[in-house]
Amino acid sequence: MRVIPPAVKEILDKWNIRGLVILSLVFQTSLIFLAPLRKRTSKKLLAMILWTAYLLADWTANYAVAQITKNQGKEPKPDDPPKNKKLLALWAPFLLLHLGGPDTITALALEDNALWARHLFGLVSQALAGVYAVVQSMDNPLWPPIALLFITAVIKYTERTRALYTASLDKFKDQMRKPADTGPNYAKLMEEYDSRKDSNLPTDIVLIDEPDKHDRPPTLKPGPDPLTHLEIVQYGFRFFNTFKGLVVDLIFSFRERDESRDFFKELAPEDALRIIESELGFLYESMYTKTAILHTHKGTVFRVIAFGSLLASFLVFHFRPEKSVDFHGADVVITYTLFIVGIALELSSLAMFLLSDWMFAVSSKLNDDQVKDKSCIDSFLNCLLAFRKPQWTPMDACKTMHACKGNRTREVLTTPFLLRRWSGVIYGFNFIGYCLKAKVSRINRRSEFVWEFVVSMFDYVIRRFQTLSGWIKDLESSVRTFIRRWSKKNHMIYCTVYPLYLVFFSVIPWAFSKLWGYVDRIFSVKSHIDQIRFVSSEPLTRNQWEFIFSELKQKSEFAETPERAKKVSSARGEWALHDSKLKEVERLMRYVANVDYDQSLLLWHIATELCFQDEKDEEVENRSGESCDDREFSKIISDYMMYLLIMQPKLMSEVAGIGTIRFRDTLDEAKRFFKGRHFKNLRDMKRGSKMILEVSNDIEPMHVKGDRSKSVLFDASMLAKELKRLDESSSSSSASHGDGKWRVLSKVWVELLSYAASHCKATEQVAQLSRGGELLNFVWLLMAHFGLADQFQINKGDARAKLVVGE
Template structure:
């Protein structure tokens, strides 16, 4: 008995190699065009497509090479063209070329870089397999194009292997280590010192310190004019080469700290955002693509050789006569497709190479270097001055052209109305021109508990693109289906309970029912659901179905606003003024809200301080998040909106957005928060169960009204602290957060009743505390997780992390002064 029908098996035998080769080419096309999109969005669908294409591309090419090798050992069929097997041997180097992968993706995750040795072994084994496939047809008339293709394939595969090698964390660190500094020659110095002492010469050793930063001229300083698009990329590239050591925990000198901090203090917030944006782009390209190795002299030369070999191989094959007689027509078409599409992909890679930020930054000098050149030529002869003038005009034309190209990638800001009465400038850069996602995600505890929908702060219903509308429709349908399934399960549970009570009563009256129906009911109502629950538990554990559904239903998104970034920038800039020494910098970056509370000049600071100083970080996050939401929902009425100024409206919206964002990081991005999360998941579950019990006790579990639910929580009396009632066994912080919310509400009451000077209102305090909580998480997050997030669209946390480093608010700045140099001084 044959499982596969003979007709189907014949088709599979005839088209298996052809199908695999075409499929390999399709995967390469997907990767080269879709891979650059993953740094612009965090959509799971794109991630799944890339993950599938990345894994299947290597498998398909490997399997196809094995099939070609196997085919070369078979006897040709009578109806095959005379030299068709020779043509199949030409496909082997094509598949090796595909294994080299596109320039836009070498690693799917950081862990892939550590497997560079495996890829090198794969290069050797696949090259040997391809050679073996060709050797089996030694009299192959196509050996010239095969040999040329092998050159291209080996170069491409070596590029991928070397890119993985240089991006592995150990090698990445080795490349940045500076030459060893042994300091002054102690032994020689002491010999001279002893010899002069023996000669009775007054000798002393004097330590000469390096000049202080105030005695040194600034090496980098932005001019009075706004930075051009080209200068943004150039400065981003310069600081990337300096601060990429953050990834591998290298220590920076006081000179690098002062240079970066002094430069960023002079920048506008938008220019700082754009520089960090390009800097993170360079970091992504160095870790996940071939860009870093292609922008070297050797990389460029080898790429020219590879492209020339590919073109030469195509021309040799194209001008070979009698192809339609010697080879199968379909195979000739497939070969032409491999050549044409391969050349097209190489041209696309070349265009991406020439239009990349790396190319613009590496090919042009910074203006400081040009000024130095200009000063040199000014001291030269008149002829050299004329030559320089021509050169200067040419440079100006080139820079103008590059600026116009880079202008397409600048951030776009559009005015959108917010939930208050004001408007905000929102980041709306077109998708294909973005350098990161530009989205701030959020997860709201009260909304999750009540299964309510979180309304957007910025209303974009009239301007939202079709793709976002389609996604919102998918979310709505998924949420509706989930609700209906939940209602169905609750109905089945109620029916099962009623049936169970009836059968139990009946079995007590009838012994026959007790021996027959009752056991069947137990099996049906207990064993079968238990088996399904176990199976569902395994499925959910493997595929994380529930967390995926929760992410679709309850994760909201807000665009970055210009005022919000300006506020974060100004807060960190203010903190950097107190970070003159590494000790002060570490103290400032380790603040979790206490610095903001002291800076607010509040009389009630001590009552609020215990909610940040005497609790763990994860507990503080949950406390302030729930308190912020309670205050936000309490101030949603129109009359309250009218009494608030535009500034306080901004503070209110910013506090809400960052509060939901930090909860999103804590619950939905545990890897990013692994260093500071503590037992945050346990606290979240305990608080969630207490909230559900609270609403269920008031028959409001299906209320889906966040405003009413918040008022119900605030209505509970807090005369006695929850710990004195519940003890420390439960980690719930629901009513502790209610107490904090009431303390915050008193700030506005005391401010309005005070006739003299007073401190900030509650929303100004909340916004400052949330920036501090955000900066604490950014500075304590693992650098490798920060880099890993860049391949998933990037986060606001990445920008805050790098901005803190530029302001000197990082632990890596452990060198406060330069090394003193010893000098032997002989008196008179």
């Protein structure tokens, strides 16, 4: 009995190698063009496509080489062209070339770089397999193009292996490690000191410190004119080479700290944003692509050799006579396709190589002399980079959720997708919105009608499915009660209908429920569905970045020593509360100083949302532009931090604590509260927030419930009421209205954000770059530039001892 029909088997035998070769070429083409997109967006669909293509590309090429090797040992069929098997041997180095991978992606995840030894073994084994396929046909007339292709393939595969090797964390650290610094020759100095002491000469050892930073001229300082697009990239490359040691926890000297901090203090916030964009781009390219090794003299030379060998191989094959007689026509077409597409992909890689930020940074030297005229090359490069500058679109206040007092506009980051260096999006997850299954209104809207329509339809289907599931459960409960009563009265029903009911209405649903539970635990299906339905997105606004920049810049003034810098960067809201002009904020200190970080996040998030929903539209309209900005900043960063805590647990692993347990307990208490209040309109966030605030807080929840439950719902309600009193006290005092609850909240949220950024693992920061990047990455690097990091641990620098002999 044949499982596969003979006709189908004949087609598979004839086209299996051809299909595998074409499929391998498709995977390579998709990777080279789709891989650069992943640093611009965090969409799951793109990540899934790249994951599939990346894994199947290597498998397809390896399997195809094995099939070619196996085919070389078979006897040719009577209807085959005389030398067709010789042509198939030419495909083996093509597949090895595909295994070298495109320049735009070497590692799918940061952990792939640690597997460089596996790729080195694969290079040797696949090269031997390709050679074996050719050796089986020693009299192959195509040996010249085969040999040339082998040169190209080996170079490409070596490039990939070397890129993985240099990007692996241990090798990356070894490359950056400076020569050992033993300081002065202590033994020799002490010998001279003892010798002079024995001679009764007045001798002393004086430690001469380096000049204070105020006595040293600044080594790096922006000029009075705005930075050009080329200078942005050049400064980004310079700081990248300095601060890439953050990834492997290297320490920095006070010279590097002072140089960076003094430079960034003089920058405009937008220029700082653009420089950090470039830095993160360079970091992404060094960890996930071949860019770092290609932009070297050896890398350039070998790439020229590889492309020349590929082109020469094509020309040798093209000018070979009698191809149509010696080889099968379909195989000749496939070979031409491999050559032409391969050359086109190489030219595309060359274009990406020449237009990359790395190329612009190394092709023109950074000019520290601001007076010197720019060269023609600099002007040309500057014009090209102008296309990639961030684009800000003014948005009237009336187009947002609420209009504030005065004619006010904000500028929203709207850089076109293909020109972005990161996603430019701040995601958000709202606790009360998730609890009530409500759609959270966005503050700054961007035109994403198609995606919003898809999400709305998906949410509608899920809601209808949940409603139908609820009806089925109610019906099943009623039927179960009826059958149980009926079976007790009738023995025949108990023996016939009741067992059928147990099987079809109890056992089968129970089995499906268990199966769904296993699938959800393995693939996190519910988490992905919740992320689609309840994660919102806000574009970054210019004034929001300026606010974050100014807050961190102000804190950097107090970070003169590593101890002070560590204290400032470890603030979780207490610094902002102490800095406030209102005396009443002392009552708020216990919500940041005496609680864990994850508890503080959940407390302040719920309190922020309660305050946000409790305000009436008239109150919002009467706010000044500054206080309205504080209100929006607080709302956006609050939702963003909750998104990081719940949806990005790896980024928050160092500070999350038992955040998941607190979230679960608080969510269950909120659901029980709304259910007990018979809250029918579950999607009304304003009414739900009002109901929470109406609960009396005369006695603290812990004194009633104890500390077994980690819920913070009504603790957050108490915090919200304390915050509301700030507005009442500020309006009755001489303090400005801007010092009310929203100014305090905005400052506290920036501190909570900066604390998470400074305590996040550097490897997780780099891993996030391959998923579109986050605002957290920018805050992390900005804090390092301002000296607000733990890595600045060298205070004395190059102080030297001097032996002084008196008269």
